[in-house]
Amino acid sequence: MNDRIENSPVIQIRGLHKAYGELEVLKGVSLTAPRGHVVSLIGSSGSGKSTLLRCCNLLENSQKGDIIFDGEPVRWKGTDSARVPADKHQVSRMRTRLAMVFQQFNLWAHMTILQNVMEAPVTVLGQPRAEVEQRARALLDKVGIGNKADAWPAQLSGGQQQRAAIARALCMEPMALLFDEPTSALDPELQQEVVKVIRDLAAEHRTMILVTHDMRLAADVSDHVVFLHQGRIEEEGPPDQVFGAPKTDRLRQFLSASMAN
Secondary structure (H helix, E strand, O other): OOHHHHHOOOEEEEEEEEEEOOEEEEEEEEEEEOOOOEEEEEOOOOOOHHHHHHHHOOOOOOOEEEEEEOOEEOOEEOOHHHOEEOOHHHHHHHHHHEEEEOOOOOOOOOOOHHHHHHHHHHHOOOOOHHHHHHHHHHHHHHOOOHHHOOOOHHHOOHHHHHHHHHHHHHHOOOOEEEEEOOOOOOOHHHHHHHHHHHHHHHHOOOOEEEEOOOHHHHHHHOOEEEEEEOOEEEEEEOHHHHHHOOOOHHHHHHHHHHHHO
């Protein structure tokens, strides 16, 4: 691998705009996720956090701006609302290296937990089943539910299902993990099971972009924190600055309301 790619950020977003009809959700957002760093996105509901993450993973098409993955720009055709990726194969290839963990666990109900974790590497990447099974079992052990490999999703708690979803994402051996509010659908006591896994992944220097309402988690695991407000970056910086010495009134108000909950 040459130095340009080796030293390039895993994800770069430059001047991204996204609208749904007349509703402009992202208004020129730029973001960099360096290799081995955790970037957290915070902000009120409707600020554009989840939309930005979905644009990162090309689940949503943006109208303007650049998305660069591991030094390779996404190629587009068309403009404005007609803009779409120009190369479906490029999109598929990039998506296999960007694993997303959603707020809802999205496990396949008709498959066991082990089968859920194995499915994409076997069917999408074409990897040998025996090799994938060994990796999947190790990952289920890693997230603390190795004893649930043969259970069905409905037999697991919400926290266990989310940990299975994280193992499924890891089994693709991605370059980056994208988390969209991974604890918000869980009861408080179950949230900590998932928080522990995310902390462990951050300690391993995994590249992650984390959309979260958990300010303590963002403060503890992040290398860089981005505060979005009404589709723009209002403030950003290292966590000690963003949480300890916010510069803008909007961020101070947001943190005050978030800590009060």
